[in-house]
Amino acid sequence: MIKRELLKDREIVEGILLKDKKALQYVYDSCFPLVLKMVVKNSGNKDEADDLFQDAVVVLFENVNTGNFELKSSVSTYIYSVSWRLWLKRLKQKGKQMKVMPETSDFPDVEKEILVYEEEERRFEKLGKSIDQLGEPCKSLLQDFYINGLNMQELADKFSYTNPENAKNQKYKCLQRLRKMFFKKE
Amino acid sequence: MTRKKSFEEWADQYLQGDLSREERMEFEANLEDNADLKEEFNQHRQMISDLKKIGVRKLFKQTFQEIIGVGQHDGAIQPTYKLVRMYKWTAVAASVIFISVFTTLFTANYLSQNKVTSKYNALKREVDQLKTYQNVLVSDYNNKVRQAITENFSGTGFLISNNGYLITNYHVVSSADSVFVSNYLGEVFKVEIVIASREFDLAILKILDTAFHKDQFLPYTISKNDCSLGEKLFTLGYPKEDIVYGEGYLSSRLGFMGDSISYQISMPLNPGNSGGPLFDSEANLIGVVSGKQNEREGVAFAIRSAYVLKTIEMAEETTDQKILVPHRIESIRKISRNNQVNTLEKFVFQVRVYSKNS
Secondary structure, three states: OEOOOOHHHHHHHHHHHOOOHHHHHHHHHHHHHHHHHHHHHOOOOHHHHHHHHHHHHHHHHHHHHHOOOOOOOOHHHHHHHHHHHHHHHHHHHOOOOOOOOOOOOOOOOOHHHHHHHHHHHHHHHHHHHHHHHHOOOHHHHHHHHHHOOOOHHHHHHHOOOOOHHHHHHHHHHHHHHHHHHHOOOO | OOOOOOHHHHHHHHHOOOOOHHHHHHHHHHHHHOHHHHHHHHHHHHHHHHHHHHHHHHHHHHHHHHHHOOOOOOOOHHHHHHHHHHHHHHHHHHHHHHHHHHHHHHHHHHOOOOOOHHHEEEOOEEOHHHHHHHHHHHHHHOOOOOOOEEEEEEEEEEEOOOOOEEEEOHHHHOOOOEEEEEOOOOOEEEEEEEEEEOOOOEEEEEEOOOOOOOOOOOOOOEOOOOOOOOOEEEEEEOOOOOOEEEEEEEEEOOOHHHOOOEEEEEOOOOOOOOOOEEEEOOOOEEEEEEEEEOOOOOEEEEEEHHHHHHHHHHHHHHHOOOOOOOOOOOOOOOOOHHHHHHHHHHHEEEEEEEEEEO
């Protein structure tokens, strides 16, 4: 339940769901400086901090979107915790250590959602590679429909099908090939 | 023009709820019989959900980058390009869920004849304030590029069991990307759509929040029988931010243009009343408020409660969730109307729909 007392945080959370400009700007202004500081002090640069921060906001966005999610801390603490845990993992992958640990250890437990997020990123990357291997027109067709949000009429126009129905049938064929490729036994 | 459907087509239409009841059952039976097919279906489902999620994730990052100005320093063409792409992305949610489903609702289901669309007014309330706010927000952005606008609707819904299931109209939630409900105290809960029946214009929602108290008993039963002509009726709904009481009577056994799924009622209703419970004088649930006739004030329609039961049955069949658990009814039959309403308002929710429309 989104509690009434935390109206400010509730507004932010609903704003994030709606991709509301004011709310996202607020999140950036209030949380990014801390994340940037943490990254820069620990062998990172501004670009990496930008990427990390966006990942953390995506984690929050997607968790709120599932509806099962209860924010146990403030929005800024949550984003900072996710950023910190993710950065720790990324440093580890590069064989580096955290130089400066955060001063407080009073963080919400975000381990589960981070694992889910990283697992998905891996799976999505694999799926992306499979789509690349499909070749044209399947590659563009699936990307345009599912990722870039074109509708069937637009697809039919773009790929010169006589009608949306034909584009749809082509899409089904591509999906079948993609599924076979993606779930192919190694 | 009969053409054999491919497995992909079956699976896609099944997931989108585009199959008829018979086709759905046939498809499910096939999956049960054939383990390989079921495996393929699970693969298909995961893949589609991943593809969509990639799109959502990419769009969110893109939006965020636009706002905070990351990645905009490398050339002036980039931002415009991104905005155009963004518009197209948001169209996916609209085109997949909204256009296909929503337009057929009005053409195929309610209205088989032409030019009557204007007469029937689904009582879904557009939250104008929010919409204006969104428009303002959009114009801030870049007034040269067309921009997807977030539409916000609200309707009414009410509990049909004491384990967190609500019912509302299909047309209230048909375009939804996410749905929240709020109760008389203003507490907000996220819900998921369990089943949406275009045919009956009903949708069942489930409160996902574990903080929701599920131990309260319903003070009403869902009537299996038809209500009689002239019966005094009342409803509760959210045509504005606060709950509103309305009363009237059953004026015809048939609904809009002879539709036998609904009743015609005489009751002043407003946008936002859609999905509200319709009670008889002893507070038995006899229908779900669904729409009104445009030209004639006070002429409105409600789906018969028998179809509420049918929809629940369908939801239990297709999802394996137990919705109508045995429960005690706290009878409020013989008490005064204001005491009835005081009890009932706790079970009526505002349904808030967030959707992206192109």
